Amino acid sequence: MSRFSAAPRLSAAQASFALNESSIRFRHATAILCGALLAPSALADEHAGHSEELSPTVITAVAPSSPLTIVTNPKDPRQPVPASDGGDYLKTIPGFALVRNGGTNGDPVLRGMFGSRLNILTNGSQLLGACPGRMDAPTSYISPETYDKLTVIKGPQTVLWGPGASAGTILFDREPEHFGELGTRVNASVLAGSNGRFDKLVDATAGGSLGYVRVIGNTAHSDDYKDGNNDTVPSRYEKWNGDVAVGWTPNADTLLELTAGRGDGEARYAGRGMDGAQFLRESLGLRFEQSNIGEVLDTIEAQVYYNYADHVMDNYTLRTPSGTGMMAGPMASNVDRRTLGARIKATWRWADVQLIGGLDAQTNEHRQRSAMGIDTYKDLPYSKDADFHNYGVFSELTWYAADRDRLISGARLDRASAKDYRQTTGSGMMTRPNPTADETRADTLPSGFIRYEHDLADSPTTLYAGLGHSQRFPDYWELFSPNAGPAGSVNAFDAIKPEKTTQLDVGLQYKTEALDAWASAYVGQVRDYILFSYTPGMMGMTSQAENIDARIMGGELGAAYKLTNNWKADATLAYAWGKNSSDGTALPQMPPLDARFGLTYSEDNWSAGALWRVVAAQNRIDQNKGNVVGKDFDKTPGFGVFSLNGAYRINQNWKVSSGVDNLFGKAYAEHLNLAGNAGFGYPANDPQAIKEPGRTLWTKVDMSF
Numbered sequence: 146m147s148r149f150s151a152a153p154r155l156s157a158a159q160a161s162f163a164l165n166e167s168s169i170r171f172r173h174a175t176a177i178l179c180g181a182l183l184a185p186s187a188l189a190d191e192h193a194g195h196s197e198e199l200s201p202t203v204i205t206a207v208a209p210s211s212p213l214t215i216v217t218n219p220k221d222p223r224q225p226v227p228a229s230d231g232g233d234y235l236k237t238i239p240g241f242a243l244v245r246n247g248g249t250n251g252d253p254v255l256r257g258m259f260g261s262r263l264n265i266l267t268n269g270s271q272l273l274g275a276c277p278g279r280m281d282a283p284t285s286y287i288s289p290e291t292y293d294k295l296t297v298i299k300g301p302q303t304v305l306w307g308p309g310a311s312a313g314t315i316l317f318d319r320e321p322e323h324f325g326e327l328g329t330r331v332n333a334s335v336l337a338g339s340n341g342r343f344d345k346l347v348d349a350t351a352g353g354s355l356g357y358v359r360v361i362g363n364t365a366h367s368d369d370y371k372d373g374n375n376d377t378v379p380s381r382y383e384k385w386n387g388d389v390a391v392g393w394t395p396n397a398d399t400l401l402e403l404t405a406g407r408g409d410g411e412a413r414y415a416g417r418g419m420d421g422a423q424f425l426r427e428s429l430g431l432r433f434e435q436s437n438i439g440e441v442l443d444t445i446e447a448q449v450y451y452n453y454a455d456h457v458m459d460n461y462t463l464r465t466p467s468g469t470g471m472m473a474g475p476m477a478s479n480v481d482r483r484t485l486g487a488r489i490k491a492t493w494r495w496a497d498v499q500l501i502g503g504l505d506a507q508t509n510e511h512r513q514r515s516a517m518g519i520d521t522y523k524d525l526p527y528s529k530d531a532d533f534h535n536y537g538v539f540s541e542l543t544w545y546a547a548d549r550d551r552l553i554s555g556a557r558l559d560r561a562s563a564k565d566y567r568q569t570t571g572s573g574m575m576t577r578p579n580p581t582a583d584e585t586r587a588d589t590l591p592s593g594f595i596r597y598e599h600d601l602a603d604s605p606t607t608l609y610a611g612l613g614h615s616q617r618f619p620d621y622w623e624l625f626s627p628n629a630g631p632a633g634s635v636n637a638f639d640a641i642k643p644e645k646t647t648q649l650d651v652g653l654q655y656k657t658e659a660l661d662a663w664a665s666a667y668v669g670q671v672r673d674y675i676l677f678s679y680t681p682g683m684m685g686m687t688s689q690a691e692n693i694d695a696r697i698m699g700g701e702l703g704a705a706y707k708l709t710n711n712w713k714a715d716a717t718l719a720y721a722w723g724k725n726s727s728d729g730t731a732l733p734q735m736p737p738l739d740a741r742f743g744l745t746y747s748e749d750n751w752s753a754g755a756l757w758r759v760v761a762a763q764n765r766i767d768q769n770k771g772n773v774v775g776k777d778f779d780k781t782p783g784f785g786v787f788s789l790n791g792a793y794r795i796n797q798n799w800k801v802s803s804g805v806d807n808l809f810g811k812a813y814a815e816h817l818n819l820a821g822n823a824g825f826g827y828p829a830n831d832p833q834a835i836k837e838p839g840r841t842l843w844t845k846v847d848m849s850f
Contacts, residue, residue, distance in 0.1 A: 202790045202802060204743030204756050205715040206239050206703050208661045212598055212609040213650055215297040219289035219317070220332075224756050224790045225806040226843045227336055227344070229365055229382070231265070231284030231317065238297060239701045239719040242736035244775045244817045245835055247415040248367055248380030250285040250424075252774050254817055255299065256667065256699055257721035257735040258312030259772050261620040262644075265315045266306055267292070268404065269488060270430055270450035273509055275480040277626045279774045280417065281456045286408065286426045288386050290334070290346055291361045293320040300650045300667060301613030302594050304539045304557035305490070307505060309617040311646035311671075321392055321400050321434075322350050322357040331850045338843030341368030341381075352392070359390040369413075372836035373812030379464070384410035384424070398436040405429050413463035415835045416819030418472050420464060423457035423479075444492040455481040461519055477522045478515035482621075485509070490539075502540035509533050511621055528566075531625055535561045535618070549600035553611075555593055561618035562587035565638045567625075580635040588643050590616035596650075610651045617644045622773040623675050627690035637690040645672040648697075659707045666700035676725070676733075679769045679776050688773075693727040715743035725767065733770040733777040737763035737816055753791040760784055763816040775819055781834065784813035803844040810840040 203223035210216040219234060228234035232253040236243040243251035244259070255263055265271070265283045274281040289295065296316040306314050322330075329351045336344040346363040365384045369377050388406035393399075406428040413420040432448035459477035460466050466475050490503025512527040541555035564585045569576050596611030619641045627637040634640030648669030655662045673692040680687050699721040706714050719739045723732025738761035745754040766777035790804035814834035 202745070202752065202754055202792055202804070203237070204745055204754050204790075205705075205717045205741040206237070208656075208703060208705065209654060209663050209665075212596065212607065212652060212654065213299045213302050213611065213665065215295075215299075217295050219292050219295045222790075222792060222802050222845070224754070224788050224804050226338055226342070226804065226841055227845060228289050229344075229367070229384070231287030231289055231315075232282060233284075234289040234295070235284065235297075235315065239703060239717040239739070239741070240299065240721075242739070242817050243815070244734075244819065245815050245837075246280075246417070246819055247378055247413070247835055248370060249382045249384075249412050250280065250282060250414075250421065252279055252282040253284055253315075254734070254736060255297075255312045257697065257723050257732070259734065259774070260622060261309050262312040262617065262646075263315060264307050264310035264313070265317075267317045267428075268319055268430060268450075269306075269316075269432065269448050270428070270452055270486060271307065271484060271507065272426065272428065272452040272454060273482050273484055273621070275454050275456045275482040275511060275513075276421075276458065277480070277513075277622065277773075278417070279622060280414070280419075280421050280458060281424055281454060285424060286454065287317055288363050288365070288384070288408075289317065291319075291348065291363055291386065291388065292317040294318045299665065300611070300648055301592065301615035301646060302596060302611050302650060303541065304555040304592055304594070305501060305503075305541055307507070308535055308537055308557070308559040308561065308590065308592070309615065311615040311617055311644065311648070319359075319361075319390065319404075321394070321402060322352055322359055322390075323394070323397075324352040324354060324357060327353040329850075331848070333848045334845060336843060336845040339841045340370040340838065341366065342843060343367075355395060356391070356393045359392075360388075361390075362387045365410075370838040370841070373807065373810045373839040374836070375839065376836070378835060378838075379413050379415045381463070382410060382412035384408065384412075386426070388428070398438075400432070400434040402432050403430070404432075411463060414819070419458040419460045419476075419478070420462065421456065422459045422462040422477070423455065425453075425455040427451075427453040427455075441493050441495065442491065443494045445489075446491075447487075447489040449487045450485070452484045452486075453481065455479070474517060475519045476515070476517045477520070478513065479522050479527075480511070480513045481527070482509055482511050497545040499543040499545075500540065501542075502538075504536075504538050506536045507534070511625075530567045531563060531565060531621055533561070533563045533621065535559055549602065551598040552595070553598070554595040557592040559590045559592070559616075559618070560587065561590060561643075563618070563621075563624060563638070565625075570636065571628075581638045584638070586638070588616075588618055590618060590643060592616055605656050607654045609653070610649070612647075612649050614645070614647045617646070619643065619675060623690055626688070626773050627677065628687040629689040631689075631691040641675060641690055642673040642692050644675055644692075646670075647672075652700075660704065661706075662704040664700065664702045666698075668698040669696070671695040671697060674725075674732075676770060677772055677776070679771070693725050695723055695732050696726050697721070697723045697732070711746055711748065713745045713747070715741075715745070717741045722765070728767075730767045731765040733767040734772055734775055734817060735763070735765065737761045737781070737783070751791070751793040754789070756788045756790070758786045758788075760815075775817060778818075778834070781814065781816040781818075784811060786811050786813065798848060798850055800847040800849075801844065802847070804842070806841040806843070807837070807839055812839070813837055 207217040229249040232251045235241045235253045242254045298314040332348040334346045344365045350359040386408035390404045392402040408426040410424040430450040461475040486507040488505040493500045510532040514525045516522040537559040539557040544552045565581045567579045592615045594613035598609040624638045630637035630640040652665035674695040678689045701719045703717040740759045742757045762783040788806045792802035794800045818834040
């Protein structure tokens with residue numbers, strides 16, 4: 146099966162019926178809960194803390210809260226149209242881009258780095274997708290508006306959140322609830338927009354001084370969108386999620402929280418040979434936190450978690466089989482991944498030193514089954530093809546050397562292993578015995594960083610410089626997805642080496658009442674960078690993974706200037722550059738220069754804004770090389786897109802916001818793109834970049850009680 150195909154799912158009619166039935170039940174349940182919590186019996190609740198003042202829509206970016214760290218509220222309104230998943234939200238942050246699939250489930254890229262170079266966690270846990278072609282990237286399972294805080298740490302500048310993370314760490318978190326007395330809180334929203342977009346969200350909590358119960362549910366729907374040429378792009382999707390958290394808070398310093406969640410969805414893709422007919426998620430977690438323990442030992446945190454992804458790909462639920470070629474008839478592939486993890490960490494504080502140390506562990510297994518015909522895969526047993534284990538120990542130390550000087554350092558050591566359970570590789574006439582069947586490979590991988598931060602005495606400016614090193618064990622997609630490994634090897638599992646990144650980050654932050662400005666730059670060397678090469682053949686596209694040496698550099702700039710009490714201007718700039726040092730060519734799949742300019746006018750209860758996004762052409766490519774998802778098909782032209790938005794707070798409980806994205810209906814495509822080779826709606830053997838939505842109108846109503 147082609148890498149640019151996808152992987153499989155339920156029967157057409159049964160899948161849609163089951164999904165719709167589940168969605169209806171879920172909507173009814175959340176509606177009943179919402180009604181109950183909004184009943185007049187609700188007590189006076191100081192917990193909500195509503196403000197009459199309106200938070201203007203985020204136009205370009207949120208300034209870093211500290212060097213290399215961005216903290217924002219995913220619930221804050223921003224343009225373009227509110228995100229359908231985690232990757233869609235991240236692309237609004239300078240430095241991020243997205244490998245585009247169409248309407249949803251793109252794969253996030255930070256500073257040109259992709260995949261497990263980004264450590265993505267939800268509530269401290271990892272949910273790893275199962276599709277060999279990353280049709281279900283980890284962010285596909287994340288509904289950002291159901292979280293309270295998003296933290297992005299750029300570069301290898303933390304060791305607290307798991308191994309790898311050479312490009313950065315992304316944390317989606319739900320904060321524990323705190324009630325001084327018995328009360329309730331309900332946040333809800335409804336979004337409607339062009340192309341049949343219709344999203345609903347309810348986030349309700351009831352509790353008291355001893356604990357709380359929080360229930361979150363959302364649904365999201367969109368039809369196929371039309372691009373700037375008014376051509377239909379296959380992109381419709383349907384998603385739902387439901388999560389529950391039960392917390393026990395016997396005092397202000399103790400928390401024991403149990404969480405559980407489930408979700409599902411379907412999405413069709415313009416650039417793949419199959420669609421995602423199922424994105425089933427199951428999550429379970431338990432965490433304990435104890436604060437203010439003593440004069441030195443300050444905090445202990447522990448958690449265990451379980452995440453399960455069950456993904457189906459097929460070519461018959463959301464489309465009609467082509468009738469010709471390799472995928473002429475109906476076929477489906479079902480893959481799943483089960484992840485178990487645990488973490489314990491403690492924080493010690495002295496007069497001018499803080500130390501955080503701990504242990505973490507994770508194991509995950511991957512299984513698959515596939516068959517020709519409608520739903521015939523359901524009669525087959527799963528076949529386990531891989532499992533992974535990782536055990537890590539870490540510590541981070543912050544030394545407040547002086548009033549204006551800080552030295553932050555961290556070290557981590559991981560023991561990572563993987564086992565190959567495949568007895569054969571290839572399919573059909575190309576099936577052959579697997580030379581690494583039942584073999585295990587393991588590595589011990591050190592990582593660390595050191596960063597110096599200095600606040601200038603005569604200016605509200607912070608300067609910083611950090612040097613980090615990260616060693617990353619190859620992930621499932623790099624070991625098991627390629628058709629071949631490096632030249633002369635038996636396969637990728639046998640020969641692909643761990644990736645080693647050494648990177649220098651420097652930058653500054655400047656903040657006054659009128660001006661907030663920041664700049665960050667990086668330069669790095671990547672030894673044994675894992676690169677994919679693609680070659681067309683009689684049996685479709687074949688892939689080869691190899692190790693090369695690479696150099697990377699780039700940076701981000703941003704500024705927000707308060708022109709008057711009501712007017713504010715924003716601007717951001719992001720650039721990433723990479724070179725394949727081994728071959729003397731450009732490093733593929735690098736996003737081009739991206740600039741955003743915004744202007745906002747705001748009063749106490751209303752705001753209006755404009756966003757102009759300008760993206761340069763990308764001429765530095767290496768055709769037919771890339772990563773496990775995408776490759777450089779061709780050079781891409783630049784483009785500019787202009788958008789408008791407005792918001793009005795009716796009272797402390799109701800707010801309405803509206804916008805029009807791509808006001809002038811520009812026909813354009815992002816460089817990082819699953820070109821429509823053999824994809825739905827595109828001619829075979831004629832790669833075309835998937836174009837973005839044309840003029841898109843949306844309106845969102847937020848309710849808070």
